Amino acid sequence: MSDLMSEAVSLMAVGMGFVFVFLAILVGVTTLMSKLVNKYAPAPEPKVSAAAPQMNATSNDAQLLAVLSAAVEKYRSDHKK
């Protein structure tokens, strides 16, 4: 077997072996982590993401609502009579 072939074979053996071992450990760690989380901290309020909404989004919405309310207000007052 040529040198290149033997290198390729051992790269395959080591590589696939390592990929499988690594991902198998990941399966284990993930499963364990999920169990612990769902046992000790089940479904916490999604407080974190609510607490720090993206600034731009907020201000855009604010502008939007401002323009919108103004428009609706005007429409209302036009139709009042």
Next chain:
Amino acid sequence: MSDLMSEAVSLMAVGMGFVFVFLAILVGVTTLMSKLVNKYAPAPEPKVSAAAPQMNATSNDAQLLAVLSAAVEKYRSDHKK
């Protein structure tokens, strides 16, 4: 004529000559290209640009429409009675 003057004159001759030749060829190529396009592929559906609309724009519009419909809905229901 000084060396600088002769250089400037020949730069002008070569430069303007080249600009005109280049842009004249561009006129020709463009005209030909347009003719071929309008003959063999006239006014294709603007499918390409429709297929990949800008993500942000879409989601903004979506938000906009959501808020808008909510507002109009509310207005409608308020006035129903």
Next chain:
Amino acid sequence: MSDLMSEAVSLMAVGMGFVFVFLAILVGVTTLMSKLVNKYAPAPEPKVSAAAPQMNATSNDAQLLAVLSAAVEKYRSDHKK
């Protein structure tokens, strides 16, 4: 007094002195500037910012108004009868 201590003391003296002098001058310059501005150019129309609004904002608002008017128009025509 050790060398380090004397360096620290003189850094403090020079540093705080400079910070105070600099910011005191800034108080003076700012006060003077404000007086001059309010005397010679009182409350100019906010022309500058109005003249060059942010392009994106404009086009967003334009879109917004377009959608909005369409919605209100539709609503009006629906309710006309």
Next chain:
Amino acid sequence: MENILNLWTGSGFYNITGGQVTMIVVCLFLLYLAIRKGFEPLLLVPIGFGGVLANIPEAGLALTAAENAIHFHKPEVMAAMAEVLKVPFDVGQEITKETLAAFKDAYKTADHSTVYQAAHVAADAGYANGMLANFYSVIIGSTVGPLLIFLGVGAMTDFGPLLANPKTILLGAAAQFGIFGTVLGAALMTSAGIMDFTIYEAAAIGIIGGADGPTSIYVASVLAPHLLGAIAVAAYSYMALVPVLQPPIMNALTTAEERKIKMVQLRPVNQLEKILFPIAVLILVALFLPDAAPLLGMFCLGNLMKECGVVDRLSDTAQNALINVVTIFLGLSVGSKLGADKFLDLQTLGILILGMVAFGVGTGTGVLMAKLMNVFSTQKINPLIGSAGVSAVPMAARVSNKVGLDNNSQNFLLMHAMGPNVAGVIGSAVAAGVMIKFLGG
């Protein structure tokens, strides 16, 4: 007069080579595929355009200053260059093709100090790096480009489906057979005398099977930079061809019954699980494979920024402005490696063939792994989601879904396939780390 002559002898028409014409046509074809056929346009538009630029005769956009100086070979510059590069040269000497080749070879094999000195000589003579050469060295040479793409991809990835059913990670592992099988294939072709690849080149080609653009570019830039153009083009083209390449293999390896297996709905996943997952991956990388740390580190950082919910500004930028800017430059940099001399080579043909083999093998082993898992487990997996383990996110998962629907119009596999799909990204980054450790260390 002399100047007009100068314009003519310096024009493209006068200097263009057949190879350059061919490559420009190839690159225009890439643009056609990207724009009209929708082949991964975000990358292939800049790659194709960069390829055209790289092949403009006399512009030297993809050459360094020293390479440009050698290309124009003024006698006095060559004399100075000869001294630096230690090439035998007399100023009066005629400059033949062989002389130029000797200079180019000496430059390619020079050590870093010499390269710097050659750059100084060229700069003193008024030559500068070509635009694309600068982009390449900043974006790919430094490896920062692929890493930032990975940061953005991480910020766009949802590990929810994977967390809901972690054992599907193993499908993402199995699909990496495509990578290593291809390395073996390249070695076989070399042994058979059909091609001539080193183990470095074979490894860089194999990574095409990872079906991940930035991983391919990263590995190729480390192990075989001269093949980077062909490898990146193959990787992105085959990723675009996933809907064509995968279904026949998936159908061939499964029975109609297997394809109709219905999977139980995924459980909802807790926010905290999503936050802890990238950290867990990072720690495993730190413990087991430091060489995968740059790629998986940036990937996990992007994902953490997305999931933690407190740095949405940063996550947003990583997914938009930053990744877009890097994509433009990365594409142009890859294009710079599409020069005629590098691309029009028998090796490119080998890369194209082996790349397709890599995709096929990865698809097949993913499907077979799912069948194997069904032997040992009671909760059956639809083997169609195994093919998604090659990555090519999210195209491969969509293909699983589509083939599933073809067999049972009520069986939606998309979310089930997303698990192995994103696991495949991690899997090929791990494979990349192993290869670099094994061959680079």
Next chain:
Amino acid sequence: MENILNLWTGSGFYNITGGQVTMIVVCLFLLYLAIRKGFEPLLLVPIGFGGVLANIPEAGLALTAAENAIHFHKPEVMAAMAEVLKVPFDVGQEITKETLAAFKDAYKTADHSTVYQAAHVAADAGYANGMLANFYSVIIGSTVGPLLIFLGVGAMTDFGPLLANPKTILLGAAAQFGIFGTVLGAALMTSAGIMDFTIYEAAAIGIIGGADGPTSIYVASVLAPHLLGAIAVAAYSYMALVPVLQPPIMNALTTAEERKIKMVQLRPVNQLEKILFPIAVLILVALFLPDAAPLLGMFCLGNLMKECGVVDRLSDTAQNALINVVTIFLGLSVGSKLGADKFLDLQTLGILILGMVAFGVGTGTGVLMAKLMNVFSTQKINPLIGSAGVSAVPMAARVSNKVGLDNNSQNFLLMHAMGPNVAGVIGSAVAAGVMIKFLGG
């Protein structure tokens, strides 16, 4: 077989040191504080993550190419390196810890030419700069990172409240006592033999009292780069702790009556005043303290872009895309200085203690200055706004407001506190300039 061994001896498990484990835990704790406790997450998420990356064994992400070459110390590479660094070394010689230390020391103290040559030797041997080392040199080594953050901060700052009541600028001056008092504290600790700081280190630590992240990083990178990690972590942590650290001091130094002082409403400020203010600051800097020009120049440019109203595109980009991109890289770069060897040192403990002292002293002197001003002026200032002079924008101003409301639920101090708050930014940049002039010149 050798390769498998290679994977094992090259893995994290085999190589990890106690220090690295400790630092990874510390960095995970920083991530916890950032994500769950909301401690300045925009910076502490990338810093914490970068710190984990920097401590991955064998990955060398925070090391330069030459440092990596020394770490792996192959005999033939060490021989070449020895020649460049002028370290006595025989190729056959056993490489002990002492030998390695000699190489590391020689590299640290080498002049710039030698550093370049060492880099060439390492590159020829196949070593490259770690990812984080590259980020650090581009973003912090060049000082561009903190400057661009300042550009963005300038574009977000409203000087309206300051212009409406300019004498509150003096509160921002007084709070800088925290900086210089801490320098004195560090010197005292050294004189007492408890710690061992040079004047450069003392100054870099003092700047934590400026309560301004980018200023701290800028000064530390110039005066004491080896302490940068600890200084940045302390600065951002204490900024996050402002709501906890300040109120007791504010209450202790004021009477209930003083805390109830109502301030007159601020006058509206003219657009032109806002445009002229950054220009006035720039000219004062040019005349009085050129060394503060980079920091305050970028700050004023950002503010001018915001206020002038004709370049909103640029101002917008400075506040969003640009600052976000720089924040990611800046955080990772700071993280690169959280290596075990640099952080796990008695000095770090001193930095953490002194940093807290700095915040406390600055808070106190700000409050006392307000009381002093009330002695001489008829228009009374509520001394609670003095504490905002430390900067920590806008957190410190919010704290002033909150403590004010606790004492009088109708007394809104927020806008009044914004004046000293932004003055504090200018004040600490001036202090930074003085320190660099005094010690660097």
Next chain:
Amino acid sequence: MENILNLWTGSGFYNITGGQVTMIVVCLFLLYLAIRKGFEPLLLVPIGFGGVLANIPEAGLALTAAENAIHFHKPEVMAAMAEVLKVPFDVGQEITKETLAAFKDAYKTADHSTVYQAAHVAADAGYANGMLANFYSVIIGSTVGPLLIFLGVGAMTDFGPLLANPKTILLGAAAQFGIFGTVLGAALMTSAGIMDFTIYEAAAIGIIGGADGPTSIYVASVLAPHLLGAIAVAAYSYMALVPVLQPPIMNALTTAEERKIKMVQLRPVNQLEKILFPIAVLILVALFLPDAAPLLGMFCLGNLMKECGVVDRLSDTAQNALINVVTIFLGLSVGSKLGADKFLDLQTLGILILGMVAFGVGTGTGVLMAKLMNVFSTQKINPLIGSAGVSAVPMAARVSNKVGLDNNSQNFLLMHAMGPNVAGVIGSAVAAGVMIKFLGG
């Protein structure tokens, strides 16, 4: 005490020169024009601000590390520098103005290796590149800045009007007479002994007539970097003055009847034509003028990204985040060339005069070309659109429209003028390529 003296002798007040005061006033005037008069504020705000920064005494923001070391001329540093630069110098020797001038000259004319060595000496002595010097070398020295602006401009350009009436391209050709006529003017002034310009300087000045900021900066950075500041300021100022400069010339060269010519409405243009146009331009560049490839290549890439419709993310980023970031740095970099020693020179006066001539000549030849074309063609062109051929997009086209409306309130020329307007961009990039080929090759 010594330190306080140090602060005073190192302050701006103590060191400022008359030239610096003048330049700061000039730059503040540029800011005034930009902010109050709306003169191309996107560029002139950062340019003006950068100009102020560059003239801050002792800050050395626009100087390299070596220039800063020479400026502060400590004896031991000068001794090391003398050895590198091969300037005769004894350590004990008094350092006079002449000595400093000798060092500066030697540095300016040194070859690249020497410049690097001088940088090492300066760095060893603790000097660093000024902030603006770094920006200049990264953004303009590498030419990447103007190229990225061109990418963004390409992504904003609509070639529809040009494609609907391709012969108006010739108007964009004619207007380039402004460029070459100005070169001739500069040569004439030199021959007459009024000024003293080399052919490189004359060419760099002429390009102002191209009425394209990035093209001017690109050419000036290649042919005459020392004039870059004045050239860029002139280019952007005159572009802002187009509504004032052009109408008198347009009215003088046309009859009222000609100005009333109505043009037929433009035909609608097919999407495919718009996609193929940038590719056609690219191929023509490849064939005829490789030296224009960087500028026109990036321009065409931007336009292709816009028109192809499949990479809107990239096109969007090129038009927004990327171009905005580059604009900030490009402006500051140009500002770095507004140092008193470079700007306050008779040459600047010549540049300002010749720049205005360039605009005038270009406007005139554009108009005359339209009249000439009307002689040979039956479908008449309104000669007012000829002036738009100078580029200055879209200002010049708006001027054509406005002057048209002044003569016939129903005659909307805007869309007709956009054709020559964008052709002028291509025309001046071609002219830039010819100049670089002719003079640089």
